Amino acid sequence: MPPGDEVVLRVENLVKHFPVKGRVPFTSGGVVKAVDGVSFDLRRGETLGVVGESGCGKSTLARMLVGLEQPTSGAVRFGTSVVHQARGRELRALRRRIQIVLQDPYTSLNPRRTIREILLQPFEIHPDVLDRRRRIERIKELLDLVGLDPGLHLDRYPHQFSGGQRQRIGIARALALSPDVIVCDEPVSALDVSVQAQVVNLLERLQEELGVAYVFIAHDLSVVRHISDRVAVMYLGKLVETGPEVSLYESPRHPYTRALLSAVPVPDPAGRQGRQRILLAGDPPSPVDPPSGCRFRTRCWQAADTCATTEPPLAAGAHPVACHFPLAA
């Protein structure tokens, strides 16, 4: 199913600040600006990849999208509802529609519950979705859908499965209530290379069959390129560039995007001599005290005076870039 034009999830200027304790007891150490003004639209059936280095705020963003974290300001809109204002029945309905798959299949499944219990739980929380007598049938369908043998597995515990199988169980749980959006937070990074491809292929097949939209958060730029229709690049709590997969990867316009892409090792030893690599100096600055103006300027090779004083906005359009001196496309 090709992605349509209908927006399923609209993220408006989302901000999350975490207070930090100061060195002296009972004083404040300021705030960590984990997510600092992120906006995007997610269309039905599409995959939006979000890439960035550790500490850029991508996991905090994921947690806010599914309502696990209360934003400091801004809104996540699903249809006519606002995720963090919804209460009661409306909230429950929302939670059915937006699900999450987490990185670590070892800790995201309760070790004391059988697979049957884990997969029945969504229906116990949302009993009106499916008649009690049809639930076992449905979880067998789900297991089949994610490529696990439904007959064999139901009464076993998570530790009896391999990492790849556990991630499939996590995906089956996320699919149980037929959501419109699944937020995948590093869903394949804990898996072995040979198993990664299985799970990536599974996610792609499920999207084709069910038309679910993904927000696919990862640090692996190769995996994100493979699975995404559009990609957003995050740096220190802000999006610095978003665009369709091809144009973002083939002609990145933000210096950070270009440096990030050039740092990815390519499995092709023949070309390694001629490869142009931009080596960024140092580490990303602390989100407690981000640089003034453009946050990337401290590591940028073309930073000018303007960059220290004026923050470049992320304009609208198909391939916007938040930079005063965007690279030629």
Next chain:
Amino acid sequence: MSLLEIADLKVAFPGPTGPVNAVNGVSLRIESGQTLAILGESGSGKSVTAQAVTGILDVPPATVSGSVQLRGRELLTLSRKQRERVSGEEIGMVFQDAMAALNPVFTVGHQIVEVLRVRRGMSRADARRRAVELVDRVRIPAAKDRMRDYPHQFSGGMRQRIMIALAIALEPDLLIADEPTTALDVTVQAQVMELLAEIQRDSGMGLLLITHDLGVVAEVADDVAVMYAGRIVERGTVEQIFAGPAHPYTEGLLNSMPRVDRRDEQLYAIPGAPPNPARLPAGCPFHLRCPRATDECRVVLPPLLALPADRASACHHHEEVLDATRR
């Protein structure tokens, strides 16, 4: 004489149902100035191989057999004391998790100075000067001021550099790096790999790189040994392996990897999961996941056979694989 020569190395650990053979007869060699990558997934035995070489494996409970020679000198038969001296001074080690490898209660300056004083008998002042040089060598800004900092005060990439400084403090002939950049962000990973390559160019040491990352291997290795279920299943130069693998496992790995420089429509996925080393299947350990498996593979374990052009493959059907993968 090679810098490092491993022959028929076997490592086993006691398990609840008998010994678990983590390494099942690994043979390889590294020359000075050369980078050999051992590529493998979790449970393939790549880290245990490295640990057996460095002697940090606890024996017992582990049992180690075979031969590990550094410049012609057998390490496995050395006494514990001699072994510690050799692995301390002639083999440097860099691990994935610098926080676990550095002592959290001493400053990094103290840790480097200590090594130089104990092993080289340097005076405090000389050792301090040399330690600052080393920290500067791994490109830590304001090296002198940072000597008084504790490991937790450094970022992940900086800690990795400190560990590299510590590993090269005694100018080892061989550096063993076990997943040195796996925990790092891609921009920092590029910096650290660049640094390792530069230090190797300058010092001429041999580098044994243990990794699961095909991209890193392609970027830095001269030679590659692919491990699966405790064995080397394929060995060759990095060009040979990436241009035309001779083992279906390597072939599958290369096809299952998405690439940042192009978009493939569908990834090949190797079916199943890596086997449990305690319960290896009969015959070729890869046959359950192999699209080319035949009856022979289910019964006969294929040996690592030398092929033309100084490469090797442990597959009954290596000619078929080579024909299919040669571009």
